[in-house]
Amino acid sequence: MIQASKLIPQGQGLAPVLVRRAAHLELDWDVRQKSRFDATASNGRNVGVFLPRGSVVRGGDVLITQDGSLLRVVAAPQTVLKITACTDHSHGHAHDSAFDLMRAAYHLGNRHVPIELKPDHLKIEPDHVLADMLRAMHLTVAEVREAFEPEGGAYAAHGGSPAGGHAHQGHDHGHDHAAHDKSDHHAHGHG
Numbered sequence: 001m002i003q004a005s006k007l008i009p010q011g012q013g014l015a016p017v018l019v020r021r022a023a024h025l026e027l028d029w030d031v032r033q034k035s036r037f038d039a040t041a042s043n044g045r046n047v048g049v050f051l052p053r054g055s056v057v058r059g060g061d062v063l064i065t066q067d068g069s070l071l072r073v074v075a076a077p078q079t080v081l082k083i084t085a086c087t088d089h090s091h092g093h094a095h096d097s098a099f100d101l102m103r104a105a106y107h108l109g110n111r112h113v114p115i116e117l118k119p120d121h122l123k124i125e126p127d128h129v130l131a132d133m134l135r136a137m138h139l140t141v142a143e144v145r146e147a148f149e150p151e152g153g154a155y156a157a158h159g160g161s162p163a164g165g166h167a168h169q170g171h172d173h174g175h176d177h178a179a180h181d182k183s184d185h186h187a188h189g190h191g
Contacts, residue, residue, distance in 0.1 A: 001038070001046040004063040004071060007055065011062040014070070019062055022070035028078040029114070029148040030126070032057040041071055059147055075147035081131055083122040084140045104139055114150035123148055 011019040023043035029038050035055040038048050049063060057063075059075030083104055085097030106124055108115050113130065116123035123146070124130060133143045 001048050002067060003048045003050060004065045004070075005050045006064040007051055007057065008062045008064065009058070010060045011070075011072070014062060018070060019072055022062065022072045023074040024074045025063070026074045026076040027057065028076045029150065032059075032073070032075070047071065056152070075149055077145045077146055079143060079145055080116075080123045080125055081126055081134075081147050082142050082144045082146070083124070083134055084120065086138050086140050100137065100139055103135055104137060107133070107137070115173060116148055116150050123150075124178045126172075 023041040023045065023047060025039045025047065026038060026043050027037075033056050035051040035053050038046065047063075047065065049057075051057070057073050061071055061073045063073060065071065072188055083101070085100045087097065101120075101128040105115060105117060108122070108124060108130065111130070113127070114122050123188060126143065129166065134141050135162065140188070
């Protein structure tokens, strides 16, 4: 098994012809949101992927193996719920449709559901309770097989560099506390 531990987002800086020629890994969202997994490339090679914790692999990203070969990541079609605005109700002009989708995205986001946002539809992983809620909001919900690329949003903020971000915050937080403690003691002394 060959290891891949370097990821180049969307193959930036690589010659497009090399990326096109590279073997690919077709992975669904469940696998792509893990930082460690095994997969089989289109050329039959078994690959062990070891990325920094919190990494998310997107369709179009390129992994580099320990022997320097490139692996193009393809978002595999998977069962998702595609949510669109109903156009059959009497006041169904564009503004209402956009608002209906925006309201749906708000309610889904409130439940911390991974969502793929598009101008004319949303996609989520299958969930019959959420599907019923969305239909009750006068939206059309269809089960389809398509690639799923949910928004980065909060995931990106948490997954970017968990060690660096938290360590830095902790460091700053410690200084704030020290400053706070001195002023508190000073204030209590006068009080």
